[in-house]
Amino acid sequence: MAVLEVKDLATYYYLGGRELKAVDGVTFDIDQKRTLGLAGESGCGKTTTAYSIMRILAENGKIAGGSVNLGGLELTTLSDEEMRKVRWKKASIVFQYAMNAFNPVLRIGNQIVEVIREKDDVSEEEAIMTVSTLFDEVGLKPERQTDYPHEFSGGMLQRAIIAQALACDPQLIIADEPVTALDVIVQNKILDLLRKLQDKYNLAVLFITHDLSVVAENCHDVGIMYAGNLVEVGSVEAVFKRSLHPYSYKLIGAFPSVVGPKKRLEFIPGVPPNLLNFPSGCRFHPRCPFAQDICSKERPEFREIESGHYVMCHFAGELDLGGSQ
Amino acid sequence: MTSSDTILSVQNVRKWFSVRSGLLSFRKDKRYVKAVDDVSFDVPRGGSVAIAGESGCGKTTLARTILRLVEPTGGAAYYEGENIFDMNREELNALRLKMQLIFQNPFEVLDPRHTVVDLVGEGLVIHDLDVNDEVLYNNVIEALEDVRLIPGEDFATRYTHELSGGQLQRIAIARSLILNPNLIIADEPVSMLDASIRTEVMNLMTDLQKEKNLTYLFITHDLAQARYVGDYLIIMYLGRIAEMGPMEDVIQTPQHPYTKALVSNIPIPDPTIERERIMLPGETPTPIDLPPGCRFQPRCQEFGPQCKPDEPQLKEIAPGHYVACWFE
Numbered sequence: 001m002a003v004l005e006v007k008d009l010a011t012y013y014y015l016g017g018r019e020l021k022a023v024d025g026v027t028f029d030i031d032q033k034r035t036l037g038l039a040g041e042s043g044c045g046k047t048t049t050a051y052s053i054m055r056i057l058a059e060n061g062k063i064a065g066g067s068v069n070l071g072g073l074e075l076t077t078l079s080d081e082e083m084r085k086v087r088w089k090k091a092s093i094v095f096q097y098a099m100n101a102f103n104p105v106l107r108i109g110n111q112i113v114e115v116i117r118e119k120d121d122v123s124e125e126e127a128i129m130t131v132s133t134l135f136d137e138v139g140l141k142p143e144r145q146t147d148y149p150h151e152f153s154g155g156m157l158q159r160a161i162i163a164q165a166l167a168c169d170p171q172l173i174i175a176d177e178p179v180t181a182l183d184v185i186v187q188n189k190i191l192d193l194l195r196k197l198q199d200k201y202n203l204a205v206l207f208i209t210h211d212l213s214v215v216a217e218n219c220h221d222v223g224i225m226y227a228g229n230l231v232e233v234g235s236v237e238a239v240f241k242r243s244l245h246p247y248s249y250k251l252i253g254a255f256p257s258v259v260g261p262k263k264r265l266e267f268i269p270g271v272p273p274n275l276l277n278f279p280s281g282c283r284f285h286p287r288c289p290f291a292q293d294i295c296s297k298e299r300p301e302f303r304e305i306e307s308g309h310y311v312m313c314h315f316a317g318e319l320d321l322g323g324s325q
Numbered sequence: 326m327t328s329s330d331t332i333l334s335v336q337n338v339r340k341w342f343s344v345r346s347g348l349l350s351f352r353k354d355k356r357y358v359k360a361v362d363d364v365s366f367d368v369p370r371g372g373s374v375a376i377a378g379e380s381g382c383g384k385t386t387l388a389r390t391i392l393r394l395v396e397p398t399g400g401a402a403y404y405e406g407e408n409i410f411d412m413n414r415e416e417l418n419a420l421r422l423k424m425q426l427i428f429q430n431p432f433e434v435l436d437p438r439h440t441v442v443d444l445v446g447e448g449l450v451i452h453d454l455d456v457n458d459e460v461l462y463n464n465v466i467e468a469l470e471d472v473r474l475i476p477g478e479d480f481a482t483r484y485t486h487e488l489s490g491g492q493l494q495r496i497a498i499a500r501s502l503i504l505n506p507n508l509i510i511a512d513e514p515v516s517m518l519d520a521s522i523r524t525e526v527m528n529l530m531t532d533l534q535k536e537k538n539l540t541y542l543f544i545t546h547d548l549a550q551a552r553y554v555g556d557y558l559i560i561m562y563l564g565r566i567a568e569m570g571p572m573e574d575v576i577q578t579p580q581h582p583y584t585k586a587l588v589s590n591i592p593i594p595d596p597t598i599e600r601e602r603i604m605l606p607g608e609t610p611t612p613i614d615l616p617p618g619c620r621f622q623p624r625c626q627e628f629g630p631q632c633k634p635d636e637p638q639l640k641e642i643a644p645g646h647y648v649a650c651w652f653e
Binding site for chain 2: 188211254258265267
């Protein structure tokens with residue numbers, strides 16, 4: 001059974017009297033030991049999706065519909081107090097900017113001890129022991145838990161945050177651009193570590209990134225978002241090699257690669273729509289080279305084209321996207 | 326060595342920052358961060374040279390030193406045969422017309438209180454190019470249309486908040502182009518942008534190079550990006566050039582152990598390709614108190630006795646392909 005099931009999730013922000021539909025119909029699930037990469041351009045709603053699952057939205061953000069089921073527990077209807085018990089214990093989140101995630105005037109170990117003692121009924125000594133074990137697990141020397149954040153490099157901080165995320169033995173880890181600020185070699189070390197820990201602790205991972213190259217190498221499944229919609233989801237192999245949505249196909253084609261022949265890359269003309277004022281029908285139609293009449297009139301359904309491969313396009317499976325690259 | 330088809334020749338450039346080590350240390354043990362340490366290369370006219378490396382390798386400091394935005398510690402940089410490091414203020418001003426810089430973050434570069442016409446025309450006014458309002462406006466429109474903001478009139482009166490990130494970066498490019506430069510130094514010009522817009526701006530820069538006979542010096546941390554904008558690649562590690570050569574030679578057949586590791590770690594947007602990754606121990610140290618010999622040795626997989634005590638110099642192993650490693 002899936003650890004996380006998100007169904008028709010809709011999250012709106014309220015700006016004055018206006019409704020900004022940041023996430024509007026997102027459906028996916030993640031099993032144990034699986035990683036789903038959620039990708040798309042800035043403003044497509046990937047981070048809002050993550051924040052909705054954790055219920056850490058800004059004050060003007062509300063979950064307007066849909067459900068989020070984590071290990072059998074429906075999160076959208078929990079009280080704030082009940083939700084507090086879910087965070088860290090059942091699901092934790094790793095943020096992008098490791099340097100900002102820790103309080104600079106407190107020792108790193110103490111900050112993790114604080115989390116553990118808040119969530120579990122353990123003595124300080126036990127919590128310190130747990131931190132030592134976790135540090136060892138993520139490749140940090142246990143004696144460095146008495147260091148302050150400025151004494152750590154970017155990669156070490158990211159390891160410490162992963163240790164913190166694991167501290168209360170969650171089932172789900174949401175990683176929001178966890179390696180974007182790091183150099184490639186360090187980046188890969190952190191990603192390898194995440195994978196190793198995922199196997200060991202049977203974690204489900206929701207991996208949020210704008211970089212499809214990182215998704216291709218590190219995720220089992222991928223979801224592509226565009227203007228608040230999840231437009232395509234499936235195994236990385238299916239989505240990258242047999243893209244069904246023109247947006248996914250074009251976006252993947254816009255990424256440069258160090259292997260293969262060097263040819264001029266294609267881009268998608270235009271920009272994503274204003275979230276306060278979506279185009280009618282399919283939100284991608286003004287930029288889509290295959291758009292027909294129906295695309296501007298009717299919103300396409302999110303449907304399964306091949307096993308486990310879902311897409312939101314009227315012509316999914318009928319388009320000749322030029323084969324896989 | 327400055328032949329007529331070399332537009333910029335960088336020779337033994339050094340930029341050291343002194344580290345203050347405390348009140349009582351005086352001058353005895355003065356220590357330096359050797360951000361750029363003896364770097365030499367040529368930029369051919371009409372070429373596109375990419376400088377790549379990880380954070381802290383000195384690539385941005387190198388660009389800033391060449392432009393004299395920071396004062397060099399040593400070496401020389403010849404633009405069209407003239408040493409930039411010997412120039413006085415007036416000569417530098419004249420040089421900066423010909424040598425323009427594009428920064429990473431257009432949101433920080435462009436003043437939100439100015440309209441596009443003021444932002445793009447600013448260079449003409451600053452350099453006192455004696456243009457009246459009408460000529461200035463026409464030049465701005467032309468520059469906007471050069472960067473495919475068409476029709477230019479539609480964009481001229483806008484403010485930065487009315488434009489997307491990709492449009493802003495194109496305005497930053499138009500700001501440089503209006504001065505008819507020969508050489509553009511671009512420091513991570515597309516790293517802030519989303520994939521599709523990034524590709525759009527990279528393609529635009531490639532097209533402009535042909536249209537305007539420009540020479541580019543690109544600074545980037547992303548080798549995949551570098552591959553699409555440059556024809557020559559320089560890999561820096563801790564303030565020095567580890568390897569340089571024609572783009573495809575360096576990417577496809579890297580020779581320096583550091584380049585090999587770096588290339589093998591670049592993610593590829595294709596889940597079906599399996600590659601072997603070379604992992605380096607540790608993280609890049611700060612360039613203070615480097616070990617004697619090769620500065621890469623503490624992390625090198627191929628380290629041997631010959632790596633000490635002397636630092637390897639760049640050696641030409643194939644036409645135009647240089648490697649600084651004792652094993653070559």
